[in-house]
Structures are given as structure tokens and as C-alpha cells.
Amino acid sequence: MSTIHWTEGSVRRSARWHSENGTPLPRRTVVVDDRTRADDAYHHACAGTALLWRGDFHNARHLLQAMGRRIDRTPPTPGTSPAETYRLHRRDSGHRARVLGRLLVLLDDDYGLALRRAPDVRRACLEAYGPPKGPMAVSLRELLGVTGAHQWRLKGVEVPALGARVHPHYGVFAPVRGEYVDLVAEAPLPPAVRCAPAGATAFDLGTGTGVLAAVLARRGIGRVVATDISPRALVCAEENVRRLALTGRVQVWGPGLYPEGRADLVVCNPPWIPARPTGPVEQGVFDPDGAMLHGFLAGLAARLRPGGEGWLVLSDLAELLGLRTRAHLLDAVRAAHLRVVDRIDTRPRHRRSRDTTDPLHAARRAETTSLWRLTTAA
Template sequence: MSDIPRPTTAVLPILPILPAPWHSENGTPAPRRLIAADDTLRAEAAYRLACEGTALLWQGDYPGALRLLHAMRRRAGRRRPRPALAVPGEAFRQHRRERARLARVLGLLLVPLDAGHRVPLHRAPDVREACSAAYGPLLDNRIVSLRELLGVIGAHQWLIRGVEVPALGGRIHPHYGVFSPVRGEYVDLVARAPLPPAARNHPTAYDLGTGTGVLAALLARRGLRRILVTDTNPRALACALDNAHRLGLTGRVETAGSGLYPPGHGRAALVVCNPPWLPGRPSSTLDEGVYDRDSRMLRGFLDGLADRLLPGGEGWLILSDLAEHLGLRSRADLLGAVSRAGLRITGRLDTVPRHRRATTPDRVDPALRAARSAEVTSLWRLASV
């Protein structure tokens, strides 16, 4: 029998229902089991309850909630590591499963949020501006995951400070829920690639899945006069326009809907697409910038490209080969998809990643370390056959 003390219902009452509506930007369902929690709850017991699926609605002061969350994270890190796997793909899947489990467990520490975007806990910070930017107006009180709230606060700091993009000569300001361009090597590829011949007389480009709009802004800085951007995420379209305005490019970057290709806009001299680099099912809005379910966006871009290019135009596919090293997609699969789409490769520019996971040894999964160290990011220049 475990010697971990369990909270009593006298100190930590079981709550039959949430005292306010549940709110989750990731679509996480409301917890089914809930107790009130405060400083009398030990971290070991809190972690065990969360692992069992019980949510903890914090009723102490705000710093106490932060301490408990950090303590629960430390306990999660003490789990006995699983044996290293020699197969990179399985190591990657195990890594994703563990991260998802950790997110579920830590996401069960909850805090209240009132309709004025205030956390009604003693010594809570002023989060009104950050929550307003992420959530918009709230009509009533809500219950949110503390982990999500911290993500909202952190995202607002990114929005305020921005991300320096040397190739752009300026900063990009990511909105909440929009993937930040922290991996600048792919931006450098777009800055170096020679513009296609058609761009001399028809300076119109499409940026598919624009995200923050960083590539659209770069293309505008390179002389293209009209860049139409699309994205399935409405936040991304607003973010792209905001960044264009900040960079003095208003009127050069236009939103063109939530489909992949802009409807009713005909052909372009250049079509740029930086799809999520890994086949897989995204588990959050931010995950959609990393995982492309069944490679739908990649295939959609390739299959529609030939009909969207002007004579002398090109499509630029920006893609890492990490999926190949993980065994999630082969180079033959990629080249076959290009050929079946009626496209030919006119050139390719390569670069190596500079992000921390590629340069810092991974102590947990040697198979992933090998894949990351071998990663190459490429800009594939494609034209119609």
C-alpha cells in the first residue's frame, strides 16, 4: 500500500461540478473529477491525483499555485526513464506520448478567471491585457488550466517583444496561438533563393499557411508588390496583417481566406509553402505548426501547384528532412509526390538547423539525437513539367 498521504474531503472537498464554465483554447474537455486544493495539499498527493485524472481547483494564493505546478513537474521528471529505443520513429512516438501525458497531468491544476480577465487569487499578477489578447471578451467567470494561463502570459510577452528576424531587418510579433518563427534558417533560405523569371513582369506571390506572415513580409521586402496569404487559423491571418502593418508593408500583404490556395485569384509568379514538417496528428493549435495530419497540407500544395503557376513561375517548398530520419516519410515518397503532381525540381537550397535541440545532446533518446543532428532544411524550387 502506498504511503503517500491522500487529502481528506474535510480539508479538500470534492466538488460535484465546476463553479464556473470551463475554458480551454486547445479544446481539452472539462475534467470529470474535481477537488478544491490549497497549501495543505502536498505535491506528491497532488501529482498522484492528477495522474489518476482528478483536477485540482486552486483556492490558495497565486504563488502557491505556481509552487505546486513546479513541484508536480519535478515529480514527473523523476519517472524512471524507459529504455532507449534504437528505432528513431518509435522513439519519436514514445517521446510524443510522454509529452502528451505530462501535458494532461499538469493541465489539471486549475485557477479561476473572472469576466474582467482577473485571477481572483491573493497576490495574482495583472493578466488582463494578456488574457484579453488571447481570449477576447469574456461574458462570465471561467475556470482555466494554470498551465494554459501561463502559456497565455508567455505568448503576450512574445507579442510585446517580438522575434528579431535578421533576414527581414525587423521583428515579427507572434499572436497567441500562432507558431513563432524562432527557427530562422528557413527564413534565410527564402531570402537567398533567386526569384523566378515570371516575377519580373508579374510580381504577385502566394504564401500558403502564412502563420505570422514572416515569409510574406520578406517577399514584399524583396520587391514583390502583392502577396496573398492564407491560413486555416484566423489568428494567423490577423497576425500576418498586424506584422505587415508594423513593418510598413500595409497594402502589399493581403489575406485571402482559410483555404490552402486563394480562391478566385488565378495564377501567380511565386507560390511559397512552409507546411508542418512532420506527419502526425496535432494535439493543440500550436502543434498545427509542427504536425501535418496525413501530410494533407504538403500533398495539397503539390497537387494544386501546377495549375496555379504562371509560365516561368515557381513554387517554393520549405521542408525539413527530419521526418525522413525518423522514418515517418521517405525521400522517395516526397519525390514521387512531386512527380505525380506534374512538377519538376529546378533547384534546391539547403541549410542546417541552428535550434537548441539540434545542437544540444539529448540525454533521453539517442535515436532522436541522431535524427536531429542529421537534419537538413531545404527550399525546393518547383516548376510545371
């Protein structure tokens, strides 16, 4: 267990250190409050010093924003290629996360936040972190993410394909990009499934919130097994299955990728970028070396029933950024003794595809999300 130490009023104090993205324990921590100037806080944070906030909560948020503006004074470095632009963007994003992550707050032994005008964050922290284990220091940036996720969990995300809301948990990718859900909701089912959907079985690999498993069940498939490697995702999917009254049709299984047995339809929407995530929220976007993608392809032929299909839902953003080629993907399909039956494409509708200030805007604007219908090679 990592412990952070600081001096306050000539008294040496300590608390547990927690960072969801694995940020190392700060070497030095100083106490700051409402009198601290943004320039001073920024320079301390850039030098690697953690700043433990002891003033007004809203002023802490203002300070965090002011530090962010100072980072933004340095324009993004243009790359000579899409891959170089992406690398520099990740570098700059990492620097921003490190600097802003050095503004800390102290949570009490019940997750209370003893700051003036502070909200009650205890329920949000309990959902994200589990039972408290004593006072804990976290970055304000992370805490704001935790409280934001709590609001999403309460309100849910509207999914038109379901005509209902799905409630994401902290650290579980939220279905805010509706195009991939619509692809699964509208793609033609394999002939064997269309003929007798109530007797068919589908696997939803990497289910996250369980949204695709729910879509498959609503399309009439009698048995859906939803899997994930993340314990948080498994709990989240179970809760959403209950909310949607699909407990008898959808089984949540894990942690793991493939469950036992075979299926008439196997759906996988792996993370789209073959790079390392920096925290649990990024695990829905970043897949180191494409491990989940290749795991899905390698195991698919052995898990399909005769006449069954595998549906790979994948963006070509990695290709547009020069991180993977189309030939690499098709070679992996062939190496797994699979063939492409069809490909259904859709264009992005999310806000970031229209954000011209995004360094990756050119790639996001040209992005295509595809549902690849795969079956075993003859």
C-alpha cells in the same frame, strides 16, 4: 458549453471549462491550496482528478514545477527504431501534458485572477480567448502559455532577414527558427520575377505571422497574397503587415490555402511532422497525414504562371524519424506533374538541435531544412 463543478466551503460551484488542446472535462475536481503536498497533488492528477488552486499564485507555479519533477523521475523509454522512439516520446509528452494540465485556476468574468500575488492576466486572456463570457476554469499550464505569448506579442521576435521584429499572437507559430526564413530571403528568384519584380505576384501559403510574405515583399515583389486557414493567423499577419508598412504590397486572404488567380512564385512552409497536433500552438509543427503538404503540391501546377516556381520549405525531420520517406515526397511531386529545379539546404541553428537530453536529439542533430524549387513538368 462544458461546465466544471466543484464544492468549496460546502457550497456547490461551477464555471465554464476551457481547454485549447481539447482536454475533456474532468470527471472530478477538488480544491487545493498552499497546504497541499506535491506528492498528493501528483497522485491526484495521475488518477485523473483536477486540482482547482485557491492559494498563492507563485506557490501554484512551484507546485506545477514539483509535479513536473515527479514525472521526470521516470526516464524516457528507449525505442528500437527512430519511429518507435518518436512514438514513445509523443506518448510521454502527452502523459506529461495531461497530468500537469490538471492543476487549474479560475478566471473571473473579466478574466481577472483572484489569487494572492497573481499578475494581471486580463489583457493576455482577451487577446487569446476573445471577449469574456463569464467565469472560466483553465489549466495553469495553459494560462502560463497565454501570458508568455502575450509577452512575445508585445516584444516581438527579431528577424534579421527583415531587419525588424515580427509580433506573433497566441496560437500562431513564431519565427524563432531563422533558417527557413533565411532560405526564402536568399534563394534566387525565378527569372521572370528577377526581370520585373514590381509586376510579379507571389503567394505565401500558410503565412502564420506573415513573416515570409514580408520577406518576399521586401525582396521587391510587387504583390504578395498571404493565406492561412487559421483566423488567429490571419489577424496576426494583418497586424504585422501594418507594423512593417507593407499594407499596399501584401494582401492577407483566407481562411483557405490557395487564393484565386495565378502567381509567378508560390511559397509554402507546411508543418514538418505528419501527425496530429494536440493544440493550436502545435499546428505550426504537426500536419495530419501531410494534408497541407499534399494540398500545396496538388494545386501548384494550376496556379503557376508560365516560368513560375513553387518553393517548398521543408525539414527532413519526418524522414529521419521514419514518419515519411524521401521517395514518398518525390512521388508526390511527380504525381502533381511537377519537377525539381534545384534544392537549397541548410542545417539547424536552433537550441533543441544541441540538447543532448532530448530523446529525439540524434534526429534533430542530423536534420536538414531544404528549399525545393519546383516548376511544372515539361
